[in-house]
Amino acid sequence: MFQKDLLQGKRILITGGGTGLGKATTQRFLELGAEVYICGRRQEVLAATEQELRERTGGKIHSRPCDVRDPSAVEEMLGIIWAEGPLDVLMNNAAGNFLARTEELSLGAFQSVIGIVLMGTLHTTMACGRRWLAAGRGGVVLNVTTTYTITGSAYVVPSAVAKAGVQTLTRSLAVEWGDRGIRMNAIAPGPIPTEGAFSRLLPRPELAEAAKKRNPLGRFGTTEEFANLAAFLISDGAGYVNGEVVTMDGGEWLQGAGEFTALGRELTAKEWEMMRPKPKKTKE
Ligand code: HXC
Numbered sequence: 001m002f003q004k005d006l007l008q009g010k011r012i013l014i015t016g017g018g019t020g021l022g023k024a025t026t027q028r029f030l031e032l033g034a035e036v037y038i039c040g041r042r043q044e045v046l047a048a049t050e051q052e053l054r055e056r057t058g059g060k061i062h063s064r065p066c067d068v069r070d071p072s073a074v075e076e077m078l079g080i081i082w083a084e085g086p087l088d089v090l091m092n093n094a095a096g097n098f099l100a101r102t103e104e105l106s107l108g109a110f111q112s113v114i115g116i117v118l119m120g121t122l123h124t125t126m127a128c129g130r131r132w133l134a135a136g137r138g139g140v141v142l143n144v145t146t147t148y149t150i151t152g153s154a155y156v157v158p159s160a161v162a163k164a165g166v167q168t169l170t171r172s173l174a175v176e177w178g179d180r181g182i183r184m185n186a187i188a189p190g191p192i193p194t195e196g197a198f199s200r201l202l203p204r205p206e207l208a209e210a211a212k213k214r215n216p217l218g219r220f221g222t223t224e225e226f227a228n229l230a231a232f233l234i235s236d237g238a239g240y241v242n243g244e245v246v247t248m249d250g251g252e253w254l255q256g257a258g259e260f261t262a263l264g265r266e267l268t269a270k271e272w273e274m275m276r277p278k279p280k281k282t283k284e
């Protein structure tokens with residue numbers, strides 16, 4: 001799909017790069033010539049991904065444990081990375097989420113998810129942004145949100161409010177920092193099977209079939225499709241795309257929102273026929 005050297009020479013940090021969508025994207029960026037740093041909380045997960053992807057791609061990959069909720073840990077990590085050279089791209093992919101009835105949530109539950117998703121994104125974005133601005137050089141930020149930033153969603157309220165904040169941060173800074181060469185966009189994916197998301201958000205496997213029926217394409221997205229969109233958005237070829245939130249959900253949220261979509265799918269062929277205009281009788 002892309003030229004093999006699309007991301008040659010680019011230095012990229014992917015938070016949460018040890019698993020799921022972050023891992024698949026790390027692999028794609030390495031295949032396209034980038035040097036990639038990944039972080040997360042679990043050292044053993046990061047080390048295993050680093051080794052696996054280095055062997056698979058032969059690319060330059062580094063990993064470092066870092067809890068993005070902790071601004072001093074983020075500063076320390078970025079200080080170490082910058083000592084080896086500036087980053088060109090930051091991808092805020094780390095997240096936390098679970099299904100719960102909102103009235104039963106503790107304050108700690110809200111703080112945990114909002115801390116990872118919104119504050120974590122803010123910590124890394126400020127730390128990179130300030131360095132880029134001070135050096136008078138550009139940079140690219142790619143955030144990962146969800147489709148329910150538009151609609152809100154019951155039962156994932158900490159995630160919904162945090163991701164909506166990330167979406168607003170994306171659009172705000174795309175304008176404020178755009179004049180100094182910093183481009184900022186987001187991907188809003190629909191459901192894509194990963195262990196991290198589906199173990200927490202799909203309590204019964206058979207619910208997957210119902211979820212696929214809610215999608216015009218009748219299937220979930222793939223990690224490869226996500227990684228390809230990410231590669232395009234951070235590449236120089238997408239240089240005029242700024243402040244955009246790109247939905248990739250097979251049309252799922254539009255299907256849910258369309259007033260007559262569900263009704264139309266219920267109607268029989270006979271009912272459709274009955275609604276067609278009858279042939280007009282011509283006067284003798
Ligand atoms: C209610 C819960 C809970 C649950 C945790 N808590 N799980 N409350 N229901 N299922 C509460 C705890 O009681 C605690 O509150 C607080 O949250 C923090 O929990 P800890 O386990 O101490 O936190 P921690 O170990 O830091 O784990 C963070 C986490 C966990 C967010 C809770 O799920 C995690 O590590 N997630 C990372 C990966 C992830 O979530 N991936 C999915 C991303 S998918 P108290 O008050 O007791 O301190 C996604 C979008 C999907 O984001 C969209 C699909 C279409």
Ligand code: NAP
Pocket residue numbers: 015016017018019020021022039040041042043045066067068069092093094095096116120144145146147188189190191192193194195196197198
């Ligand atoms: P995942 O595998 O659980 O990815 C989450 C990653 O974030 C993990 O690697 C995790 O590693 C890391 N992380 C969590 N808390 C962290 C913290 N405090 N500091 C640093 N890293 C932290 O789930 P995924 O499905 O790939 O999700 C990736 C992104 O896509 C998320 O932003 C998610 O909201 C978004 N998304 C996913 C879907 C989907 O269907 N899969 C749909 C819409 C949006 P540690 O646990 O080791 O820290």
